Amino acid sequence: xxxxxxxxxxxxxxxxxxxxxxxxxxxxxxxxxxxxxxxxxxxxxxxxxxxxxxxxxxxxxxxxxxxxxxxxxxxxxxxxxxxxxxxxxxxxxxxxxxxxxxxxxxxxxxxxxxxxxxxxxxxxxxxxxxxxxxxxxxxxxxxxxxxxxxxxxxxxxxxxxxxxxxxxxxxxxxxxxxxxxxxxxxxxxxxxxxxxxxxxxxxxxxxxxxxxxxxxxxxxxxxxxxxxxxxxxxxxxxxxxxxxxxxxxxxxxxxxxxxxxxxxxxxxxxxxxxxxxxxxxxxxxxxxxxxxxxxxxxxxxxxxxxxxxxxxxxxxxxxxxxxxxxxxxxxxxxxxxxxxxxxxxxxxxxxxxxxxxxxxxxxxxxxxxxxxxxxxxxxxxxxxxxxxxxxxxxxxxxxxxxxxxxxxxxxxxxx
Numbered sequence: 001x002x003x004x005x006x007x008x009x010x011x012x013x014x015x016x017x018x019x020x021x022x023x024x025x026x027x028x029x030x031x032x033x034x035x036x037x038x039x040x041x042x043x044x045x046x047x048x049x050x051x052x053x054x055x056x057x058x059x060x061x062x063x064x065x066x067x068x069x070x071x072x073x074x075x076x077x078x079x080x081x082x083x084x085x086x087x088x089x090x091x092x093x094x095x096x097x098x099x100x101x102x103x104x105x106x107x108x109x110x111x112x113x114x115x116x117x118x119x120x121x122x123x124x125x126x127x128x129x130x131x132x133x134x135x136x137x138x139x140x141x142x143x144x145x146x147x148x149x150x151x152x153x154x155x156x157x158x159x160x161x162x163x164x165x166x167x168x169x170x171x172x173x174x175x176x177x178x179x180x181x182x183x184x185x186x187x188x189x190x191x192x193x194x195x196x197x198x199x200x201x202x203x204x205x206x207x208x209x210x211x212x213x214x215x216x217x218x219x220x221x222x223x224x225x226x227x228x229x230x231x232x233x234x235x236x237x238x239x240x241x242x243x244x245x246x247x248x249x250x251x252x253x254x255x256x257x258x259x260x261x262x263x264x265x266x267x268x269x270x271x272x273x274x275x276x277x278x279x280x281x282x283x284x285x286x287x288x289x290x291x292x293x294x295x296x297x298x299x300x301x302x303x304x305x306x307x308x309x310x311x312x313x314x315x316x317x318x319x320x321x322x323x324x325x326x327x328x329x330x331x332x333x334x335x336x337x338x339x340x341x342x343x344x345x346x347x348x349x350x351x352x353x354x355x356x357x358x359x360x361x362x363x364x365x366x367x368x369x370x371x372x373x374x375x376x377x378x379x380x381x382x383x384x385x386x387x388x389x390x391x392x393x394x395x396x397x398x399x400x401x402x403x404x405x406x407x408x409x410x411x412x413x414x415x
Contacts (some may be wrong), residue, residue: 005008007040008322011077011102013093013189014084015055015064016044017190018107018134021307022081022314027059031351033315039146039320040078041315047071047093061411072096074284079321081314082106089320091115098122098130103321103330105309107134110198113207120333131317136208137162137286139309140302141316150292155216157256157291159412162208162267163286164305165192165199166231166251169284174239174248176232179231191305201230202267205253212288213255219340221255222262229268235303239376241353244375245382247271250413270410271351277301347385349411353378356393365394382411 010026023043026033033039043062051066058064065071080097082104084090090111097104098260099122106112112119112135115269123130133143137160146155148290158236161167168191172182183200204227213221231251242249250272271278277299281287286304291297303309304316320345324330349370352358362369367390371382383391395408 008078009044009076010041011080012046013082015048017307018310019083021311023059023062025311037319038326039322041318044076045071045074045109079318080104082108087111095394096128097290101126101128101356103129103325105314105317107314108130109135113210124333127330129321129324131321133317134310136211136306139312140286140300142288142300143215153294155290155292156214158212159254160203160288161250161281161286162253163199163251164286165196168284170249173236197410202228209253209255209265213263214336216258217263218335218337219261220336221265226265226267241375241380242271246274248274259341261341263340264343264345265355270412272412276414292387347387349385350383350391351409351411352381354405361394367394
């Protein structure tokens with residue numbers, strides 16, 4: 001790996017929307033970036049699956065290759081960006097880059113959430129940076145806020161809208177679109193992938209929440225620890241009923257630490273009071289509410305999807321990585337002190353829509369309800385706070401609270 005005192009070469013793993021956004025931003029803002037990094041950052045090589053595919057609007061001098069060996073051995077590549085997505089082959093390429101002493105900047109939340117321990121170990125062994133701001137909330141600097149702005153504080157809880165695709169779909173459904181129509185519109189606008197399953201099933205948000213919670217609480221939270229429910233089956237009636245009660249439905253990601261290594265983490269459709277800031281997050285925007293002992297409640301929000309937003313976060317990390325490489329230093333790794341365990345769940349209220357005999361079954365199980373009314377010719381109950389197992393026992397385990405489309409949703413009360 002050859003270092004040019006005046007410039008550093010950037011290699012891109014993947015040249016899709018995000019990868020192209022990085023290449024173009026490096027070219028468009030080259031003077032400003034060079035001033036901040038202390039050297040120029042030049043996109044020199046991109047590893048892609050199909051090297052023959054025509055791509056327009058790329059910076060001059062950017063070599064596009066489908067040869068992993070040629071990319072890895074290219075001496076002009078000093079910094080590597082993983083904008084490839086997925087676990088393999090991205091994992092192999094990232095490990096090879098780290099092993100060769102190249103810092104890596106990641107936007108790949110699935111890889112980081114599932115293989116983070118291995119990747120951080122490889123970075124530590126090589127003595128180089130592994131930076132990942134763009135892996136959560138794209139250009140919204142929530143990870144930097146946790147790692148730097150709140151480094152001296154103790155974060156106790158997180159809540160957020162972490163997936164721009166599903167938030168856009170829910171916003172459009174509130175305005176009259178069907179579930180299918182909202183998905184199609186999101187795809188036509190480039191907000192949803194051709195296969196949006198990872199978004200709709202909540203997996204994308206769960207990967208992001210695992211990264212957020214690990215960073216915030218200092219213990220490793222694996223994606224399989226995040227109880228996850230997607231949007232499949234949510235109807236406009238569900239949103240209309242919530243609206244009549246002063247609530248909005250969000251695919252909400254929440255995590256809470258018990259302070260002793262225990263974490264409760266969930267991604268699920270949940271009602272939020274309309275006046276709460278998280279309920280007011282519209283379209284493809286993301287937002288994260290951080291609850292810390294000294295700082296109190298801190299909220300960050302902004303565009304959570306799109307190549308330009310992600311590119312801004314990646315280039316910010318590239319500037320830091322370039323500075324550190326020039327100085328011969330590295331940022332500390334993940335800082336996790338071990339694996340998290342599941343904490344005891346917090347009781348929550350639930351909205352129960354059009355479930356015949358629900359009030360009697362709840363009462364028989366000792367669960368009260370705080371509100372009961374008819375909305376659009378259906379009966380709606382809001383229960384007193386209860387645990388999930390208790391509500392499932394009362395209303396039927398096969399259709400547990402929080403499962404989309406079953407007329408049962410949790411109410412997040414902002415704590």
